Amino acid sequence: MQKKKLNKQQLKFCREWLKSHNAYDAAIKAGYSDSYARNATKFLLENIGIQEYIDKRTSKVEKQEDDEVDMVLTNIYRIATGKEISNHSKAVDNLKDKVIHDKTYISPADTKEQIAAAELWMKIKGQFKNDNAEIEKARVKKLNAEARIADAKADAIENTGQDTETLLTGYLKELRKGVNEDES
Structure with missing residues (x-):
């Protein structure tokens, strides 16, 4: 399927609509007439090229968010299972305004953190219920x-x-x- 190229006014409409989700305001800001803007939902949002552009822009954000969620879930799982993680430790002497030590080390999380992460993981999976x-x-x-x-x-x-x-x-x-x- 060949993508339809958008003109500058359509691109401006898309960008404004993505910010406000108000088709009328976005059409006015893009320079469309008042009478055309009143029907912006029909004339502009139903335009295949505009739909493709909006889908392309929103899918980037969705992909980025999915990647961040995956990273968080991976870290929770790694901590819960006692796998090694990167830890950063920094101590500062505030009186002398001097860093005493600044180290990164790789080791499993402590037991308390592992238990908390395991409980969180099980809650996420719907497996943690207190039947007492x-x-x-x-x-x-x-x-x-x-x-x-x-x-x-x-x-x-x-x-x-x-x-x-x-x-x-x-x-x-x-x-x-x-x-x-x-x-x-």
């Missing part, structure tokens, strides 16, 4: 308590006769009572 019922039960209790506190604050705002602290104290007493009953 006790932890889930505690989360639900915490969410319920936060909901009660939010309700108390809302009640305090609506009922000007009681202050927030009084209402919260009452809710907290009820919450503690409920927790103690759950534990027995």
